[in-house]
Amino acid sequence: xxxxxxxxxxxxxxxxxxxxxxxxxxxxxxxxxxxxxxxxxxxxxxxxxxxxxxxxxxxxxxxxxxxxxxxxxxxxxxxxx
Numbered sequence: 001x002x003x004x005x006x007x008x009x010x011x012x013x014x015x016x017x018x019x020x021x022x023x024x025x026x027x028x029x030x031x032x033x034x035x036x037x038x039x040x041x042x043x044x045x046x047x048x049x050x051x052x053x054x055x056x057x058x059x060x061x062x063x064x065x066x067x068x069x070x071x072x073x074x075x076x077x078x079x080x081x
């Protein structure tokens with residue numbers, strides 16, 4: 001696989017963004033599961049749609065900064081089971 005530094009700039013940006021979305025999604029899923037929170041409960045407590053949560057956890061969608069903030073605040077208040 002070609003190193004990022006060897007790629008055309010746009011392709012490197014696309015790959016980097018894709019990696020960031022995947023990492024954020026994996027982190028969100030892990031934190032939600034550790035706290036025993038369902039997607040439905042997360043939606044009910046934050047107003048972020050279940051569809052957006054699902055796509056974000058799969059690394060297919062970038063949540064808005066406001067959505068990320070609401071989710072982060074809610075998850076920080078929850079104890080890990």
